[in-house]
Amino acid sequence: MSKDERTLYFPKASLDRLKIYRRLLTETDSEYISSEDIANKLGINPELVRKDLSYINYKGKPKVGYHVQSLLDELNELFGLKKTTNVIIVGAGHLGRALANFKGFSKYGIKIVGIFDNDPQKINQFVGELVVLPLDYINRVVRRFNVEIGTICVPEEAAQKIADLLVQNGIKAIWNFAPVKLEVSEDIIVVDEDISQSLLTIKHLLERKQLEKAGEK
Amino acid sequence: MSKDERTLYFPKASLDRLKIYRRLLTETDSEYISSEDIANKLGINPELVRKDLSYINYKGKPKVGYHVQSLLDELNELFGLKKTTNVIIVGAGHLGRALANFKGFSKYGIKIVGIFDNDPQKINQFVGELVVLPLDYINRVVRRFNVEIGTICVPEEAAQKIADLLVQNGIKAIWNFAPVKLEVSEDIIVVDEDISQSLLTIKHLLERKQLEKAGEK
DNA sequence: TAGATTGTTAATCGATTAACAATC
DNA sequence: TAGATTGTTAATCGATTAACAATC
Numbered sequence: 001m002s003k004d005e006r007t008l009y010f011p012k013a014s015l016d017r018l019k020i021y022r023r024l025l026t027e028t029d030s031e032y033i034s035s036e037d038i039a040n041k042l043g044i045n046p047e048l049v050r051k052d053l054s055y056i057n058y059k060g061k062p063k064v065g066y067h068v069q070s071l072l073d074e075l076n077e078l079f080g081l082k083k084t085t086n087v088i089i090v091g092a093g094h095l096g097r098a099l100a101n102f103k104g105f106s107k108y109g110i111k112i113v114g115i116f117d118n119d120p121q122k123i124n125q126f127v128g129e130l131v132v133l134p135l136d137y138i139n140r141v142v143r144r145f146n147v148e149i150g151t152i153c154v155p156e157e158a159a160q161k162i163a164d165l166l167v168q169n170g171i172k173a174i175w176n177f178a179p180v181k182l183e184v185s186e187d188i189i190v191v192d193e194d195i196s197q198s199l200l201t202i203k204h205l206l207e208r209k210q211l212e213k214a215g216e217k
Numbered sequence: 218m219s220k221d222e223r224t225l226y227f228p229k230a231s232l233d234r235l236k237i238y239r240r241l242l243t244e245t246d247s248e249y250i251s252s253e254d255i256a257n258k259l260g261i262n263p264e265l266v267r268k269d270l271s272y273i274n275y276k277g278k279p280k281v282g283y284h285v286q287s288l289l290d291e292l293n294e295l296f297g298l299k300k301t302t303n304v305i306i307v308g309a310g311h312l313g314r315a316l317a318n319f320k321g322f323s324k325y326g327i328k329i330v331g332i333f334d335n336d337p338q339k340i341n342q343f344v345g346e347l348v349v350l351p352l353d354y355i356n357r358v359v360r361r362f363n364v365e366i367g368t369i370c371v372p373e374e375a376a377q378k379i380a381d382l383l384v385q386n387g388i389k390a391i392w393n394f395a396p397v398k399l400e401v402s403e404d405i406i407v408v409d410e411d412i413s414q415s416l417l418t419i420k421h422l423l424e425r426k427q428l429e430k431a432g433e434k
Numbered sequence: 435t436a437g438a439t440t441g442t443t444a445a446t447c448g449a450t451t452a453a454c455a456a457t458c
Numbered sequence: 459t460a461g462a463t464t465g466t467t468a469a470t471c472g473a474t475t476a477a478c479a480a481t482c
Contacts, residue, residue, distance in 0.1 A: 011473065019417050023396065034439065042398075047475055050441065062440045062481045080420035094315035101311040104396075108416050149419060172426075173419045179240065179321075181259075189422045191415050198408050199325050200236050202366060202390045203297035205406045209389075228449065251463065264451055267465065279457045279464045 010055040017044075017052050022075040025068055034065035081109045086145045087175075090162050091153030092117040092125070092132045095177060099151060100127045110149075114141040135165065142169045151175045152182075227272040234261075234269050239292040242285055251282035298326045303362045304392075307379050308370030309334040309342070309349045312394060316368060317344045327366075331358040352382065359386045368392045369399075 024041060025033070035046040035053075053066070058074050060066040076082055087105075089096045092115050100115050115130050116138055117123060125132045133141070141147060150166035152159050152174060159178035166174060173189035176182055179197070182190055238255060252270075256263040270283070275291050277283040293299055304322075306313045309332050317332045331354070332347050334340060339349045350358070358364060367383035369376050369391060376395035383391060390406035393399055396414070399407055 013473075015418065015421065019414050020398075022417075023398075023414075036439080045475060046439095047477095048473090050439095051474080054441065060440055063438045064482075065439070078421060078424075079417040080424045081417075085420055085423070094318045098311035098315035104413060105416070108413055109420070110416055148423060149416075173423055175415065175419060181237075181240075187426075189419060189426070191419050193412055193415055195410055196321060196325055197236050197240075198392065198410055199322070199327055199366075200239075200296040200298075201232065202392060202406060202408050203302055203326070204232065204295060206302070206365060206390055207295075207297045209404075209406070230449075253463080262451060263463095264453095265449090267463095268450080271465065277464055280462045281458080282463070 010052075014052045014055055017042075017048070018056070018075060018078065021049070021052070022072065022079065025072045025075070028068050031068060032061075032065040033068050033071075035060070037065070079108075081107075084109050084111050085149060086111050086113045086147045087149040087151060088112070088114040088116065088138065088141060088147050088171075089151040089153055090116045090135070090138070090166070091151075091155075092119070092122045092127060093153060096151070096153035097127045099153065100130055113145040113147060114138075138165065139169050142171065147171065149173045149175055151177070153177050156180045227269075231269045231272055234259075234265070235273070235292060235295065238266070238269070239289065239296065242289045242292070245285050248285060249278075249282040250285050250288075252277070254282070296325075298324075301326050301328050302366060303328050303330045303364045304366040304368060305329070305331040305333065305355065305358060305364050305388075306368040306370055307333045307352070307355070307383070308372075308375075309336070309339045309344060310370060313368075313370035314344045316370065317347055330362040330364060331355075355382065356386050359388065364388065366390045366392055368394070370394050373397045 020042060021038060024038060035049040038049045039046040050060075053060070053071075056074065056078055058066070058071060087110055089100055089112060092100075096115060096117075100112050105112065112130065114137070115127050115132050116135050117132050118135050122132045123134050148171065150171040150173070152162050152166075154162050156178045159176065159180045160182060163174055163176070163182045163184055167184055167188055171188075173191070174182065174184065176190055176192050177195070179194045181192075184190060237259060241255060241258060242250070252263040252266040255266045267277075270277070270288075273291065273295055275283070275288060304327055306317055306329060309317075313332060313334075317329050322329065329347065331350060332344050333350050333352050333355055335352050340351050342349045365388065367388040367390070369379050369383075371379050373395045376393065376397045377399060380391055380393070380399045380401055384401055384405055388405075390408070391399065391401065392408055392410060394410050394412070396411045398409075401407060
């Protein structure tokens with residue numbers, strides 16, 4: 001199968017499930033796994049699993065199931081895990097530093113190659129093995145390391161300006177932790193990671209549950 | 218309208234959009250806003266906005282639109298922003314400490330009332346205004362502050378055990394930063410915040426984009 | 435071979451969009 | 459009033475599920 005065939009468009013929901021299958025497979029010891037096994041563990045339908053895998057043109061063996069290792073390889077390829085992608089972080093506050101210190105990214109072929117801030121107090125401080133650099137240095141680092149992803153960990157007032165700066169410097173994708181809808185040109189990938197928003201979901205579900213309980217009486 | 222009417226079931230996608238409308242309204246200065254204004258800013262259909270708002274039984278004024286302040290009030294109520302919810306954090310690593318230090322949660326009616334770790338080196342250290350406590354203290358803190366939400370910031374190997382511990386101690390919702398599917402009883406709310414997974418999405422989209430470009434030639 | 439499991443087409447379901455009457 | 463915008467019913471679209479033939 002050619003790469004082009006494999007990466008034709010398929011639903012976002014399927015892409016998200018493929019990530020979950022991938023995680024499940026990394027925790028699977030057996031040599032083969034059936035669509036039913038996968039479905040049961042995730043609480044979904046086996047047909048859906050098969051459909052999702054058909055999108056990436058991966059073939060299982062009737063009567064046997066899917067070969068865990070080769071499917072995992074295929075999914076790792078799909079998510080570009082085999083090649084290293086260089087990433088910078090803008091904002092050396094608590095969150096930016098926490099991300100810079102996180103050891104788990106290497107598993108996903110992600111390497112943090114720089115952290116930046118405009119606060120003179122933070123500049124030159126060590127964060128793990130990196131040193132906080134001023135924003136002027138973004139250009140140099142991006143070119144030197146061929147950085148594709150920029151992470152925004154600055155306060156929301158500053159986020160749009162930093163996004164513009166990143167785009168100017170040739171960043172192709174933005175991982176945005178600020179609670180703002182960034183306006184960038186269409187060809188830039190933006191993924192929002194607005195963690196406070198999930199707290200809203202939790203609070204709503206707690207409220208709803210409480211009302212349900214009250215209603216039962 | 219009674220609370221019960223308002224909180225009848227509606228699609229998850231609508232709930233997520235309602236959160237986005239809420240954020241947009243906080244950034245809106247005018248007194249009224251039309252479904253078309255909202256839709257344009259978010260790149261969706263005005264009909265969808267009206268449909269979503271009809272789920273929460275919120276009425277606009279024909280020819281005028283929606284009253285920004287009162288809609289915002291309604292949404293704040295929907296997401297339980299007006300009352301304070303107490304939260305604890307388990308795991309005082311970089312991420313746990315970053316969350317404990319984050320000032321923005323108060324806006325959402327969230328208060329961090331405790332941070333815990335099993336590492337003797339971390340216990341008794343200060344994190345902002347809190348002191349890291351051993352896991353044994355979870356029970357006391359949960360009861361004392363009537364804690365509803367527990368945040369898991371421990372390594373993935375430990376996550377399930379901590380989830381069990383939280384549930385034993387009466388926690389009603391888990392905000393899970395570990396890359397693991399937690400097994401908990403049905404009445405416990407679990408919201409996953411697996412940030413590494415979004416990197417997979419970014420890497421995939423980057424790959425796809427590159428293939429598209431290659432294909433154009 | 436018989437049976438189990440895949441792969442795929444058709445049917446169903448649910449969410450989004452279109453249409454339009456109601457209303458200020 | 460006329461016109462703009464809401465609220466809601468009906469039509470469409472897309473994703474999920476069901477059914478079943480293909481295959482090892």
